[in-house]
Amino acid sequence: MAWILDDSRPIYLQIVDLIKTNIIAGTYQPGDKLPSVRDLAMDASVNPNTMQKALTELERSGLVYTQRTSGRFITEDTTKMAEIKEQLAREQIQLFLKNMEQLGFKKEDIKRLLDLELKGEK
Amino acid sequence: MEQLLNCQNLTKRYGYKTALDSINLTIERGRIIGLLGPNGSGKTTLIKLINGLLTPTDGLLLINGMAPGPETKKVVSYLPERTYFNSWMKVTDILDFFCDFYADFDRNRAMEMLHRLNINEKDRLSTMSKGTKEKVQLIMVMSRDADLYCLDEPIGGVDPAARDYILQTIITNYNERATVLISTHLISDIENVLDDVIFIQNGHVRLTASVDEIREQEGKSVDALFREVFRC
Numbered sequence: 041m042a043w044i045l046d047d048s049r050p051i052y053l054q055i056v057d058l059i060k061t062n063i064i065a066g067t068y069q070p071g072d073k074l075p076s077v078r079d080l081a082m083d084a085s086v087n088p089n090t091m092q093k094a095l096t097e098l099e100r101s102g103l104v105y106t107q108r109t110s111g112r113f114i115t116e117d118t119t120k121m122a123e124i125k126e127q128l129a130r131e132q133i134q135l136f137l138k139n140m141e142q143l144g145f146k147k148e149d150i151k152r153l154l155d156l157e158l159k160g161e162k
Numbered sequence: 163m164e165q166l167l168n169c170q171n172l173t174k175r176y177g178y179k180t181a182l183d184s185i186n187l188t189i190e191r192g193r194i195i196g197l198l199g200p201n202g203s204g205k206t207t208l209i210k211l212i213n214g215l216l217t218p219t220d221g222l223l224l225i226n227g228m229a230p231g232p233e234t235k236k237v238v239s240y241l242p243e244r245t246y247f248n249s250w251m252k253v254t255d256i257l258d259f260f261c262d263f264y265a266d267f268d269r270n271r272a273m274e275m276l277h278r279l280n281i282n283e284k285d286r287l288s289t290m291s292k293g294t295k296e297k298v299q300l301i302m303v304m305s306r307d308a309d310l311y312c313l314d315e316p317i318g319g320v321d322p323a324a325r326d327y328i329l330q331t332i333i334t335n336y337n338e339r340a341t342v343l344i345s346t347h348l349i350s351d352i353e354n355v356l357d358d359v360i361f362i363q364n365g366h367v368r369l370t371a372s373v374d375e376i377r378e379q380e381g382k383s384v385d386a387l388f389r390e391v392f393r394c
Contacts, residue, residue, distance in 0.1 A: 047383035050374040051354055081333055085326065087194050087355045088336055090374075 043084040051086055055094035056101075063103055063114055064125045074104065074112040166191045166310055166341050167212065171221035174207050174365075181207040183365040184221065191309070192338040194355055196384070197345040199362040200392050205345040206243060208362070209312045212343075213240045225310065236265070239308035243315050245299055249288040253281060253298060260302050272305035275331065293320040300328055304335045311342040317351060329355050350385040359384055361391060 045054050062068050074080070074095070081091040095112060098104040102120050106112050115121065140150050167189035174182040182204045189195065197205050210216045211223055214230030225234040247256055253276065260267045276283060279297055287295055296319050303311065313332075317325045325348075332342055333355055346352060353373060361368040368391060376384055 045354060047350075047386065048377065048381055050377045052374060078334070082330060085329060085333070085354055087357055088333060089192070089194070089357050090354075093374075 043086075045084075045086075052090050052093040052097065055084060055086065055091065056097045059094065059098060060101075060103060060124065060128065064121065064128060068114045070114055070116040070118065070121070072114045073110075074114065076111065164191045165189070166226065168224045168227075169222065170224075172208075172211065172218055172223050173220035174204075174211060174216060175219045180365055182211070185362075185365070185367055187360070187367060187370070189310075189341055189343065191341055193357045194332065194336065194342045195344065196349065196352060196356045196359040197343055197362065198347075198349060198359055198384075198388060199368075201347075203362045204365045205362060206314055207365075209240070209314050209343070209345060212310070212312055213238060237309040239264075239303045239306040239311045241300060241303040241311075241313040241316055245287075245295055247287055247295075247299070250286060252286050253283040256287075256298065256302060257283070260305070264306050266307040267302075268305050268307065271335075272301050275301045275305070279327065293324055296320055297324060297328070300331065304331055307340075309340050311340065313342065313344045315346055316344060317346060317348055322351075325351055349388055350383065353384050356384070361388065363392065 043055070043058060045051055059068070068074070075083070077088055077091050077095065080095075081088040084091065095104060099106060099112075101124070102117070103115050103124060104112055105115060137150065145153075165188055167187070169185050169187040172182055172185040172187070173180070185208070197208065199205050207216065211218060212225065212230065214235065223230065225238060228234050230238075247259075251259075257269055257272060260272070261269055273283070276298070279301075281290075281294060281298060281301075287298070290298070296316070300313070300316055303313070311332075317328055320328065329352060332344075336342065344352060344356075356373050358370065358372050359376070360370050373384055376382075376387055380387055382390075
């Protein structure tokens with residue numbers, strides 16, 4: 041996967057988001073084993089401590105779990121995945137709404153434009 | 163976490179010029195640390211003090227609780243700014259040299275890295291480009307099992323692709339018992355591999371923080387913060 045990291049946010053948070061997106065998008069399948077911290081760190085060209093921190097964060101969110109001797113795996117809990125998928129979608133929508141607000145649009149206008157756009161696609 | 167390096171009121175003067183002014187600094191194991199500062203801020207002086215090439219004018223510098231000397235040189239692997247190998251040497255000579263000098267030198271590890279970079283062991287340094295020489299030297303330094311790696315400007319003279327390889331080398335050889343201290347101006351290139359940064363200016367420590375802290379609190383990269391703090 042492409043590890044594109046920007047300058048403004050902590051690196052580990054960006055990695056958490058990237059891996060989350062990959063899990064939601066199906067690049068990593070439920071039950072898949074994740075590569076080792078070291079390999080992931082090499083792949084992303086980041087510090088192993090940073091990668092470790094990101095994976096700990098993912099474990100806390102429940103998307104990834106550790107099996108003591110055999111490594112880290114993607115959760116098989118599909119409810120959890122759906123939950124996170126929806127959460128990511130809502131974040132995107134909130135971002136969109138914020139940008140529209142900055143452009144000076146009111147809620148009704150946004151809805152109208154969005155409807156128009158969605159119809160146009162069909 | 164366990165202390166590896168400890169400086170207490172560390173001072174170095176060259177004649178009337180103060181290069182390091184009463185520095186207090188603690189470095190732990192298992193970190194990759196950027197030593198950052200403008201030209202003439204005291205980075206190389208600090209690294210030379212750690213390696214016992216200079217002696218403090220005042221104050222203390224301890225590595226594993228010991229002042230720099232033969233015992234600390236066994237656990238500190240140093241990449242100087244400039245190469246100290248003679249240009250008539252072949253890569254094999256340098257391998258022999260490191261085997262003789264350092265009990266913790268892993269010849270196989272070094273040879274593996276040399277092969278991966280297509281560097282022939284029979285080549286003489288005099289036939290190599292500046293960048294290749296730098297790579298050879300870094301490989302030697304990183305092939306030791308040291309506690310502290312001091313890299314003084316390790317990426318200055320090499321192309322971006324080799325730069326990436328060098329950073330990969332640093333990450334690959336990382337272990338949680340060891341710390342890597344990297345001095346450089348090329349912050350944006352190494353920012354993603356750093357745990358912590360130390361900003362020094364005019365012989366003073368301006369800031370010590372983790373890269374994540376800086377990004378969280380300032381909302382900007384270390385590179386951007388550096389440009390702000392040290393604006394000319």
